[in-house]
Amino acid sequence: MRILVTQVLIPTLKKHFRGRQNGLKFRRIIGQGAFGVTALLHDVRKEPPKQFIIKRALRADAVDDLRLEIQALRRFRGAAHITQLASYRDRGLNDRGKDNKEIPGPYIIMDYLENGTFKEFFERCVAGNIRVPNRVLWYIMLCFIRSCVALAWPPKGEQGAKEELEDTYIINGNPGSFAHNDMHMGNVMFGGLEPDVDEHSIVPPLKLIDFGLAGTRDRWPRPVGPDNFNAYQGLPSNVKHAATMMMKLITGYGGRLSERSVDMPVTVPDAKGNAKTIKIPTQANLLWQAGAHELYPYLDELLRQLIGDMMATYYANRPFLKYLLDTALEAVRTRRSSDYHPNIQNEETGRAMREFVKRFFLDAQAP
Numbered sequence: 001m002r003i004l005v006t007q008v009l010i011p012t013l014k015k016h017f018r019g020r021q022n023g024l025k026f027r028r029i030i031g032q033g034a035f036g037v038t039a040l041l042h043d044v045r046k047e048p049p050k051q052f053i054i055k056r057a058l059r060a061d062a063v064d065d066l067r068l069e070i071q072a073l074r075r076f077r078g079a080a081h082i083t084q085l086a087s088y089r090d091r092g093l094n095d096r097g098k099d100n101k102e103i104p105g106p107y108i109i110m111d112y113l114e115n116g117t118f119k120e121f122f123e124r125c126v127a128g129n130i131r132v133p134n135r136v137l138w139y140i141m142l143c144f145i146r147s148c149v150a151l152a153w154p155p156k157g158e159q160g161a162k163e164e165l166e167d168t169y170i171i172n173g174n175p176g177s178f179a180h181n182d183m184h185m186g187n188v189m190f191g192g193l194e195p196d197v198d199e200h201s202i203v204p205p206l207k208l209i210d211f212g213l214a215g216t217r218d219r220w221p222r223p224v225g226p227d228n229f230n231a232y233q234g235l236p237s238n239v240k241h242a243a244t245m246m247m248k249l250i251t252g253y254g255g256r257l258s259e260r261s262v263d264m265p266v267t268v269p270d271a272k273g274n275a276k277t278i279k280i281p282t283q284a285n286l287l288w289q290a291g292a293h294e295l296y297p298y299l300d301e302l303l304r305q306l307i308g309d310m311m312a313t314y315y316a317n318r319p320f321l322k323y324l325l326d327t328a329l330e331a332v333r334t335r336r337s338s339d340y341h342p343n344i345q346n347e348e349t350g351r352a353m354r355e356f357v358k359r360f361f362l363d364a365q366a367p
């Protein structure tokens with residue numbers, strides 16, 4: 001069945017875009033799974049041609065997910081850390097209210113993210129057996145936190161909304177409980193460097209993709225446990241999944257993780273305002289279990305703490321987004337190589353960061 005649909009669909013896409021629909025031309029199939037197909041399109045009216053992805057479902061149940069994804073992506077137009085919807089077709093009509101009978105069923109056209117998935121980046125780092133510089137980790141963490149801000153306060157921009165950093169959304173009232181629900185390394189991608197945005201001019205911006213399971217409820221409610229105590233809440237779940245990917249990148253461990261909690265010491269003020277140390281359980285066990293400090297001796301301690309906080313076993317112990325954003329922003333803006341151990345200072349300079357990005361992102365994507 002799948003082969004049949006694909007055999008029909010791919011020539012249909014090719015034929016449709018051969019005619020330069022709205023300046024778009026079919027280039028090649030990017031991904032083809034059991035549920036859907038994604039293909040690369042070029043807008044040949046631009047020089048160099050602007051690249052887009054078209055995503056089309058292959059099965060009836062995947063059509064529902066695609067519809068959900070269209071609804072979700074419309075909420076995030078304008079958010080710099082979520083893949084951007086360029087156009088779509090749902091229920092027979094495209095976003096300009098016109099019928100497009102040639103490509104049957106709903107589809108999504110979105111901006112192409114040229115620097116690949118987080119998973120590919122992770123695998124390159126593991127294969128190269130390298131330590132990702134702390135300063136690069138902070139840039140990636142900042143992007144993750146901004147994506148969580150977008151999920152909590154969707155900008156709901158108009159068609160063609162200009163992308164903006166999410167920092168200002170945070171003042172707009174209480175966060176929502178929208179969950180991505182499928183935040184893993186294959187659903188996080190890196191776009192192209194942006195010379196005009198400080199934080200994206202050195203390390204490529206990270207963006208979430210694949211919103212087919214997203215929503216304000218968990219698609220697969222698990223039995224009540226510490227991680228989904230009381231009710232399902234999207235925000236702490238998104239935050240934990242972001243931190244989990246950071247932990248995987250730091251440790252190079254890409255397998256299934258144990259949800260075993262370990263104690264993490266945290267300094268808090270006591271009733272008199274004096275500092276006291278308490279222990280909170282966290283699932284960031286690879287960074288906090290016995291022996292972890294010796295295994296990752298050069299990891300920025302604040303980053304280790306932040307990941308532990310974001311993966312705190314109990315929702316109530318996970319930090320507010322405002323704190324996460326301020327902490328990551330400050331680290332990105334102020335950390336210098338001299339802040340790190342002499343053994344790694346030459347790997348933490350601005351120059352070393354640029355070389356790292358060239359090797360693990362830009363050169364790795366060259367055709």
Ligand SMILES: Nc1ncnc2c1ncn2[C@@H]1O[C@H](COP(=O)(O)OP(=O)(O)OP(=O)(O)O)[C@@H](O)[C@H]1O
Pocket residue numbers: 030031033035036037038053055083110111112113114117186187189209210211212
């Ligand atoms: N905006 C994008 N830019 C570049 N590549 C993309 C983009 N969106 C998706 N892709 C590519 O297409 C693949 C499939 O996309 P996506 O995960 O959204 O579809 P899916 O049908 O839900 O796939 P899966 O079932 O594998 O999760 C991605 O892994 C990625 O390689």
